[in-house]
Amino acid sequence: MKTFSLYSSILKLIAQKKIIDTAENQFNINPKIIKQSAAGLGLTFVSKKEQEGSVCLADSHEVRPEFKETFTSEDLFNYIYAVIHSSKYREKNLKTDSQNIPIQTDSLKFWKLVQFGRELRKIHLLKNDNTVNSSAQFTNEGNTIVKHSKFKTFSETHFSPSEENCADRNLGRVYISENQFFDNIPESVWNFCIDDYQPAKKWLQDRKECELTPEDISQYQKIIAVLTETVQIAKKINKLDI
Structure with missing residues (x-):
């Protein structure tokens, strides 16, 4: 990428x-x-x-x-x-x-x-060095075929966040099938759009019915890291009256 x-x-x-x-x-x-x-x-x-x-x-x-x-x-x-x-x-x-x-x-x-x-x-x-590492962990059990792309908060999944002190960040999971998901995804990152383009969702939609390779999984984790940084800067921009 x-x-x-x-x-x-x-x-x-x-x-x-x-x-x-x-x-x-x-x-x-x-x-x-x-x-x-x-x-x-x-x-x-x-x-x-x-x-x-x-x-x-x-x-x-x-x-x-x-x-x-x-x-x-x-x-x-x-x-x-x-x-x-x-x-x-x-x-x-x-x-x-x-x-x-x-x-x-x-x-x-x-x-x-x-x-x-x-x-x-x-x-x-x-x-940017901050886009190298991502907190988005992936459960690698199964065939990694993308069946859908759905975001669920931890309250919806009935699981607790796996990161310490992350409840305030409104984290959740992005499911690609019934049992496989990317973990620790901020809801604001999943919902982030520019002109109706929702990167975190669109990337998975483009790969529906495809099997994600280890490289694909790493790429999506980088995308989440990029979007996380983007959302943080966008918040600072929103504080300015432009």
């Missing part, structure tokens, strides 16, 4: 909203959004060519946000990537034909969202 499929789905969504007009990592942002963002933030937009030729390190991540005077297309893309993960934004925009991206006038808030977007992209590209 070179990249997490959610990353591609979000890129397609951003492209459909006419925010970018090219493939990943090109960051060709709609000029109208760039102009509005520069005016709202009171910052100067710096193109990639100007950035590469600059010796002032204006785009360095080490520069404190309050001292930054410029922003790049990559900064703006990371900001947009974070905004897409806001539940309030999704409720207002993704169910409609709206192409609106909130234009920030608070530069500190903008840079916070840039950082969140950068972290999310790193997670979705599997470049």
